[in-house]
Amino acid sequence: MAQQSIQMKQVSRGNYLMRSVLKHNVIFNEGTSGDAAYILTEGKIEISGIMEGHKKVFAVLTPISIFGEMALVLDEGIRTATAIALEDSKVIVVTKNDLLQFMNESPKVISAIITVLVSRLKSTTKKAMKVPSIGMGVVRTLDLFAINGVMKIKYDTTVKSLADTFVTTPENIESYIHGLADQKLLVVGRDRNDTRIIRLRERNLLREVLTRKN
Template sequence: MASPKSSFLVRNFLKYSVIFGEGSKGDSAYLLKEGRVEISKMMDGKKKVFAILKPVSMFGEMAILLGDEKRTATAVALEDSKVVEIKNDDFQEYIRQSPPMISTLLNVLVHRLKTATSKSLRVPNIFVGICNVFTLFGKHGNRNLNYLDSLNYLSSSFNTNKETIDKVLETLEQEKMIEFRMNDQREKTIYLIEIEDFAAKAAEKRKGL
């Protein structure tokens, strides 16, 4: 993996230090370079551990990727750890430009929307989340998506019903950001028209939050 951008802040956390707490302001994502980090959340008065991260892992991205400024989980260093802090502005710029140095990380972000963590937490803004996911797919050459697969994937990832996802897709179609098509197998598909528009719409929506 390429070295992180020189302007990124490298931070060291001692064992059992809290990197960020649930409910705190989320304006950064983190890349774990050394050590181990526990991701957890209080549920029904008990701590539920979602993941134990090892290098190289990204965490804390949910707050900025999905347009919610509040952290939905707590991150604690289980041993002396070194992380690279990526501020929101830099993160959003990377989503728009998708340079090769982080293409792997962007694919990881899409995958992590399907993990137990994202399934267990309510996503605060579905529209922003879908715009950013479509940006990631489009930047990696996936502009024609199977409709039913996408509906199931987004519903599962964002822990919401398919009707809610469908309404967002209809809105995106009305705004001419996507088209519904039929493939050679007569299956309904979603075609992403202008990839840059999704990042712009997500940014516009964030300002209104």
């Protein structure tokens, strides 16, 4: 099988790993553990999985798309799909630290990044009966907002998006959110327009949760 070529490329203000993936090469397999996401800059990537013994294609990605992002959101994230190049492609490898650094340098893109994460998570996890560490996944997602200074988000939209993303019920997501409220890490209330909101109180929500766990 042909080898992938690997090089460092200047992206934004930091050095990120760029991989060239030849047609038909697998980037990652369903069921394996993952510690990075990928940004497709050139080519075409198929995201698929096995359902009831048969292959099902969840999405065919074109530039610019992010995939494999479950690894950035969940602890011990197991790949819920297989990613394979449909044509010669180029991807940027994004670790958790890479993503946080990029968002710190470019805070204006945070909403777009979260939207992409949620959208892609929906398409690649619908087949799952459940996703492990849902509570921590919720914390990690909220943490992406908090550490970048986005301290107020709409309640209903957030609950629905997280429920869809982690393949669970809105009630379960609400229980996690209210648990965080009980710990004084966030407040559930209403804004001046009487829209229900979540107001985050900690700028490093994940660290606070882990500290309190210990």
